[in-house]
Each structure stands twice: as C-alpha cells, then as structure tokens.
Amino acid sequence: MRDRLVRAIVAATALLALLPTVGAADGIIIPIPYPMPPWPPPGPRQERYSLDIKYHRVETVIEDQVATTHVDELFENPYNVDVEGIYIFPLPKGAAVDRFSLKVDGKPVEGEMLDADEAAVEYRKLINQNKDPALLEYMGRGAVKARVYPIPAKGKKRVEITYAELLRYDGGLVKFVYPLDTERFSREAIEDVDVEVSLKTSASLENVFSPSHKVQLERKAPNAAVVKYHVKNVKPAEDLILYYGVGDAEMGASLLAHKEGGEDGYAILIITPPAPAAATPGPKELLFVVDVSGSMAGEKIEQVKEAVSYCLNQLGPGDRFNVIPFNEQPTLFRDKAVAATPENVAAGLAFVKKLAAGGGTNVDGALAKGLASASAEQAGPTMVVFLTDGKPTVGERNVVDIVANVVAANRDVDARLFCFGVGYRVKAELLDALALKNGGTAQYVEPAEDVELAVTSFYDKIAKPVLSGVELAWENAEFYDSYPPAVPDIFAGMQLSVLGRYKGELADGVLVLAGERAGKAESFRYRLRDVAGESRDNKFIPALWATRKIGFLLEQIKLEGEDKELIDAVVALSKRYGIPTPYTSYLVEDAGPVISRPSPTVWPGLGRPEELASAGTWMQDREGFRAPASADELSVRESKAIGSLKRAAVAPSAYGDVAVRHVEGKSFRRSGGFWRDLALDEEAGRAAVEVKFASEEYFELIKKHPALAPYFALGEEVEVLFDGVAYRVKL
Numbered sequence: 001m002r003d004r005l006v007r008a009i010v011a012a013t014a015l016l017a018l019l020p021t022v023g024a025a026d027g028i029i030i031p032i033p034y035p036m037p038p039w040p041p042p043g044p045r046q047e048r049y050s051l052d053i054k055y056h057r058v059e060t061v062i063e064d065q066v067a068t069t070h071v072d073e074l075f076e077n078p079y080n081v082d083v084e085g086i087y088i089f090p091l092p093k094g095a096a097v098d099r100f101s102l103k104v105d106g107k108p109v110e111g112e113m114l115d116a117d118e119a120a121v122e123y124r125k126l127i128n129q130n131k132d133p134a135l136l137e138y139m140g141r142g143a144v145k146a147r148v149y150p151i152p153a154k155g156k157k158r159v160e161i162t163y164a165e166l167l168r169y170d171g172g173l174v175k176f177v178y179p180l181d182t183e184r185f186s187r188e189a190i191e192d193v194d195v196e197v198s199l200k201t202s203a204s205l206e207n208v209f210s211p212s213h214k215v216q217l218e219r220k221a222p223n224a225a226v227v228k229y230h231v232k233n234v235k236p237a238e239d240l241i242l243y244y245g246v247g248d249a250e251m252g253a254s255l256l257a258h259k260e261g262g263e264d265g266y267a268i269l270i271i272t273p274p275a276p277a278a279a280t281p282g283p284k285e286l287l288f289v290v291d292v293s294g295s296m297a298g299e300k301i302e303q304v305k306e307a308v309s310y311c312l313n314q315l316g317p318g319d320r321f322n323v324i325p326f327n328e329q330p331t332l333f334r335d336k337a338v339a340a341t342p343e344n345v346a347a348g349l350a351f352v353k354k355l356a357a358g359g360g361t362n363v364d365g366a367l368a369k370g371l372a373s374a375s376a377e378q379a380g381p382t383m384v385v386f387l388t389d390g391k392p393t394v395g396e397r398n399v400v401d402i403v404a405n406v407v408a409a410n411r412d413v414d415a416r417l418f419c420f421g422v423g424y425r426v427k428a429e430l431l432d433a434l435a436l437k438n439g440g441t442a443q444y445v446e447p448a449e450d451v452e453l454a455v456t457s458f459y460d461k462i463a464k465p466v467l468s469g470v471e472l473a474w475e476n477a478e479f480y481d482s483y484p485p486a487v488p489d490i491f492a493g494m495q496l497s498v499l500g501r502y503k504g505e506l507a508d509g510v511l512v513l514a515g516e517r518a519g520k521a522e523s524f525r526y527r528l529r530d531v532a533g534e535s536r537d538n539k540f541i542p543a544l545w546a547t548r549k550i551g552f553l554l555e556q557i558k559l560e561g562e563d564k565e566l567i568d569a570v571v572a573l574s575k576r577y578g579i580p581t582p583y584t585s586y587l588v589e590d591a592g593p594v595i596s597r598p599s600p601t602v603w604p605g606l607g608r609p610e611e612l613a614s615a616g617t618w619m620q621d622r623e624g625f626r627a628p629a630s631a632d633e634l635s636v637r638e639s640k641a642i643g644s645l646k647r648a649a650v651a652p653s654a655y656g657d658v659a660v661r662h663v664e665g666k667s668f669r670r671s672g673g674f675w676r677d678l679a680l681d682e683e684a685g686r687a688a689v690e691v692k693f694a695s696e697e698y699f700e701l702i703k704k705h706p707a708l709a710p711y712f713a714l715g716e717e718v719e720v721l722f723d724g725v726a727y728r729v730k731l
Contacts, residue, residue: 027073027087027089027144027161028050028053028089029075029085029087029088029151030085030086031050031079031083031084031085031151032085051076051077051078051151051157053073053074053076054074054191054192055190055191055192055193056071056190056192056193056194057072057073057193057194057195058070058072058178058194059196059198060178060196060197061197061198061200062197062244064202064246065167065168065169066164066167067164067165067166067167068162068164069163069164069178070160071161071162072158073158073160074157074158075151075156075159076156077153077154077155077156077157079154081153082150082152082153083150083151084148084150084151085148085151086146086147087102087111087145087146087159088122088126088143089144089145090141090142090179091144091165091179092179093140094168095142095165095177096166097113097163097164097165099163100113100162101161102144102146102160102161103159103160104146104148104157104159104160105157106158106160109146109148110146111145112144112145113142113144113145114143114145116142119138119141119142119143119145120139120140122143122145123135123138123139128694131694131716133693133714133715133716134713136702136709136710136712136713137709137710137713138179139706139709140706140709141179173207173244173254173256173533174243174246175243176241176244177239177241178195178242179239189233189235190233190234190235191232192232193229193230193232193234194229194230195230196226197226197227197228197242198225199227200223200224201223201244201246202246203223203247204223204246204247204249204252205225205245206244206245206247206249206252206254206272207243207244207252207254207270207272208225208243208244208245209243209244209270209495209497209649210227210240210241210649210650211241211243211540211544212238212239213229213650214229215229216228222274227242243270245272250274250524251272251273251466251467251490251513252270252271252273253270253526253531254269254270254272254532255267255506255531255532256268256270256533256538257502258535258538258542264501264503265502266500266542266545267479267499267501267502267506267532267541268497268498268499268541268544269497269498269499269511270495270496271490271496271497272495272496273491273492274466274492281316281463281466281491281492282379282465282517282519283316283318283319283379283380283465283518284378284380284465285321285374285375285380285381285382286320286383287337287383287384287385287415288308288311288323288385288387289324289326289367289370289386289387290323290324290325290326290355290387291304291361291366291387291389291390291422292325292356292357292358292359293326293357293360293389293390293393294359294360295357295389295390296357300389301355301356303451303452304452305353306452307451307454307455308323308455309349309352310452310456311385311455311459312340312349313345314459314460315340317340318380320339320340321337321344321345322337323351324370324373326362326363326366327359327361328394330362330369330370332369332373333347333348333351334373336373336374337373337378360394361390361393361394362395363392363395363396363430364396364401365394367384367386367402367405367406367417368405368406370384371406371415372409374415379518380468381416381489382413382414382415382416383415383417383418384418386417386418386420386434387422387455388419388420388421388422388426389421389422389423389425389426390426391425391426391430392427392430399429399430399433403430403433403434403437406434406437406438407437414469416489417434417435418440418441418443419431419432419434419435419440420443420451420454420455420458421442421444422445422451424630424632425632426444426636428635428636431444431639432555432558432559432639436555439486439488444636461493461494462489462491463492465492465517466490466491466492467522468516468517469489469515470513470514471487471515472511472513473512473514474511475509476508476509476510477502477505477508477509477528478503480500481500481549482500483498483548483549483551484498484548484552484646485552489515497649499541499544499545499548500545501545506532508528509527509528509532510526510528511525511528511531512524513526540665543578543579543662543665544648544649544651546573546576546579547579547645547648547651548645548647549573550570550573550574550579550581550645551642551644551645551646551647551648552646553573554582554645555642557570558638567583570583576667576678576679577651577667578661578662578669579651663713663714664710666679666720668711668718673715673716673717674715674717674718674719675715675717676718677719677720677721679721680720680721680726686726687726688727688728689726689727689728690728690730691728691729691730692729692731693716693717698729701727707722708720708722716729716731717729
C-alpha cells in the first residue's frame, strides 16, 4: 500500500511540472473582417482568429496609489494576406484611468477610451462576428480601442500603450491589477513575457504579495520594492494581482477575507516583519549536522563545505554555532556551541576545510550529539541545519524510532530542525517527519542542483530572527482550521502568510501576535477593523486555503499511512475546489473524475505512474518532464510536491491538456469541449435553464447577472450553478 501511495502521489509532482503558473497578458488585435478560406492555414478548425503575440513586456511604476503602466507587445499576422485589425486593450475592472497614449511601430496613433457600457457593446459585436465567447471575460471593464492598418501578410506590428490609474485602498491594502487573460486570443504561446512593477511609498511598504502568480520580490528600501515576473513560451490565463500595504508598524499585518452566502468565511493573514536593512535582529544559534559518509565524496562534499563556510562567515557577534560532521560516528567542532567571535569562526572554518568523505551514515547518533551540543546560554532561537545524501546505515535505522529519539532529545532544546536531502538516495519520509515534528522544513536538492546555493539561500532568509516561538490568538473572532497549523518563527525580510476559516464577523475582533525576541516576551495587537478587508472579490482565498490543507493531509497520509478518513477529506476538497490530487484527477479531457486506487488516471504525456515506476527507464514528454527512475526518486519528488502544496502562495491552476479551470471562485471540468461547474456534481438531477449561445436571451442574461460573464467566457457550451440556478449554454 505504501508503494502504491508513492507511485500515486508522484502524479502530483508531474502536475506541478506540467502546469507552470503563467501570467501577464496584454491587448489583442482582431482582424476585421476575418480572413476567409484558404486562410487561416490548413489544419484543425481554428476557432479564434486574433493575431499571435510574439512578446509582451510591461513596466509599471507605482508611487503611493498612482500607477503608470507601459505595455510593449509584438503581434504577428499568420495569414497570407494583409489585414486590418481592431486593437482592444481591456482596462482593469473599476480602474480610474485618467490618460493614455498609443503607438504603432513607434508612431503615435489615435485611439478612443470606451467606458464599461461602450466596451460591452464592442465586445458583443466581436463575439457575434467571431462566435467566440472569450471576450465576455472583459464585460464590466472599460477599454482602449484603435484601428490598426495595414498589418502585412506574415508580418509583424509593434504596439505600445501607456496609461495611468489611481489605485484603490481597502482594508489596509492597495490592490493593483494588470489585465492578463488572453490565453484564448493567441493561437501560439507567447515567446517572452516580462513584467516589472516598481513600488515606492511615502510610508513604510508592507505586505507585498501576489495571490495570482509566483513573482520575485526585491526589497530596495523600507519604502521601496521591485516585483518581477518573467517566463517564456506561455499562454497567459489570469490577471496579475498585486497587493501592498503602507504604514509605520514594526510588524505589519493585513487580513484579506472572503465570504459568500451563509457559509463560514475564508481569510489570509499576512505578517510582514521589518526589512533586513531596518531590522534589529535577536541572536541565534546554528548547529550544522553534516553527512560526510562515503557517498558524499566528490563535488557534493566540496559544495557542502563551501555552504557551511559561507554561513559561518555571515554570523553576527551575538550568534553561536557548532559543526557536527558524521559518518559511522559523529565528531564535534566543540563539545558545546560557541560564540561567533572572529577567533572561533576562523577555527570553525579551518575545521570545515579539513572535512573528508568516507564511511557509513549514523543519522540517529549524529542528531543526538548535535542537539546535546546546544548551548544553555542561548537567548534566541536554536536551529539545526541537517544535510545528508543517504539513508541510515549505521545505528538505529527505523524511521519511527529515529524520529521519536530526536523529538525526545529536542524536548529541552526546542530547536528548529531544517533538513536538506541531497540527491535521490535519501530517506524522504525520515527527513519530512524530522522537520514536521521539530518545527522546521525539509528541502530536497536534486542531482543537477547546487547544494551550496540551496543552503546559502536558506541562511540569507533566516539570518535575522525577529520573533521565535510565535503564537496567534484571536479575541472576539473565531478563526479555525488554519495552515500552517503551527506558526513558524519570523525572520527579517520574510513574509508570513496563514490561511484559515472564520465564523461570524471580523469587525470587532483583535489579533494578538506573540513570541520571543532575544529571550524576552514580545507581543503585537491589531484591531481587525483596521487591518481586515472583507469582500466577495477575494475569490482566490478559498482555493488557496484548500491547496494548503490538501498538502498537509497528503503529508499526514505519506508519513502515517493511508487512512479512509484522510483520503475522504482529500477527495472532498479536491472535488469542491478543483485541485488535482493522487486520489481525484480531472486531468485528461473526457476522462472524468477518477477516485480509484491503485490505478491512477493517465497523466498527460506520461502514461500511468505505476508503469513508469516499474519500467525503470527515463522518459520525457513534450514539456520536458522526466519520469522518475526509482522508488527513491519517486519518494523525493513526492515530498517536494507535497511541500509545494503546503507552502503554496498561489493555488494551482490548470492549462493546456489539463481539463480543469478555476474561474471567479468556481472550478470547471471540460469534457468534449463542454465545461461543467464541479458544484453541480453534488446537484445530481437538477434541471438546467437552457440558453442558446450568442442569442438575445444569452446577452440579456449576462446584462441582468454580470457575474455570469466570466463563467460563460469559458466556451460556447457551459453549465454553471449560479445563485441556486443551473444554467446550460448550448450551441
């Protein structure tokens, strides 16, 4: 059964490899009139005829609440004739745009700004001409419109647009949205997508995060930052959403909430400590427990030595450290952790330089020695950095017993245990359990990756502890089922997010954040009415909460074995929120939901996971995903996939061959070109109101219920449950 779980959950790893978090879209050029046969080029029926987008570059400068955005995109005419095009750039919904400029091939052109009602008329006209519902995605938005002519056969057109807008402040946060969903309008993937947002505020900049994309955040100053997103060969599918807060609090806090109907609400809490440059960190103690067994010989041991040396060189005057290399038996740099004086650091560096690989692997003995060397004098957090590339071969080898021994040894030390598994020969279950039971994390470095980079990046994140032993308390507010369940230590420059559910209202609640800094108790109080924004527009929160909960449930299953109650919980969450798991897959069009074991569904381009596991061969699909070659590799990649779900900042979305889409808080499955709301799976037998696509009734229904537009935009045939009524759009 355990082997079946390993083989099944590797599908989650495959999914993460196949489904990049794509983003950043653009305006579109739609040829008018549409070319007739023999155009478009021969092949399968082309349903959409907008011009392909070759590159898309965005630069936005935000000063306080004023955002100026410059968009540069290159279009390609795939047809054999010159065409005239209508350029449409949908503005962010509700945006207060006060000016814009437009250039085509570097020359200014006249364009017109349409308000939401005028744009809706234009969208409807284009939908009727093209029989393409995708433009419904932009209903309720204004737009910039311009005529572009000529666009030469097989030629290109460069379009640039610059516009300014005033951003809204709500619930302690400012929200910036860049219109992105143009996946349906480019037949080919966009070769290059590059987005950069520069932020500068008068007060301190807090709580910068994106719930839609995995962005890179570079802090430039306490009141300035740059957010970057760069990908290649993608079809954008979501608007880019960016939140940021301003204030002068030492520990910034923001709470975004989402609540619909009579259900309990969902919330995401964002805690932002000071930036590293502005932080006054407390002391810390680092214990490096390093595998120097024979399998570490060569490049691995050299990278580990460089990594540990880097960390020692970065220690501050209030820090303490020790180094515990181990093979059959552990040895110690010092019996007890010592202060990071220049003399001690120099001696530690010399000790590390002499390390050589050889012998077996005594994990149990090494961790016991390492924890025993912790200093009783340490006022700040103690952290064990454990690096290994193999399984226990000497001493205690049973995973359960090793974990129990470490937990017992750590009871008085209260150290955080951060595990680094190097390569595929490690015992992933052991590292996962050690991290979980000791307040840390497990990270896996694959053979092609750099151990030194992984460890030094980790050190840079935990270099300046701000608050340890963190606890959250809610007064006059019932917050429950939160993830992560135990709040980790807080470090300067590291943003903390907690997802959970809540009952009742938030307005009268108080949040208390407490912990220790430099051995002294410290706490922060926040009135929720000052930091919380509750809205039905925060539709990203439920799926993100479910993603994290699924990650923790899958980890529990992996470590403790398959349990019907846990599996049922995963299945229920997966079906409701449209998140693929090893137990429920909606991945391949027409395959339908699969809730059977041990024969998982076929995953796109990979075949069945159990076949891959037994084949023992390297396989590659068109996306470059390499199938695991051994059970050990399966287990490592399984742990990495689960870790990604547990720490998710963005709910997984489905693209390409994967037939699940998340739209405005709902999840849909595709079958034969037909999109069905997963909520209807629980409404078997419910009669649906049928509506003909692009009919007067169709558009009147959207006018009456504008919230239906994003769902109908999925395709020409859609079934959705909305306000208790099932609607079915048919050709």
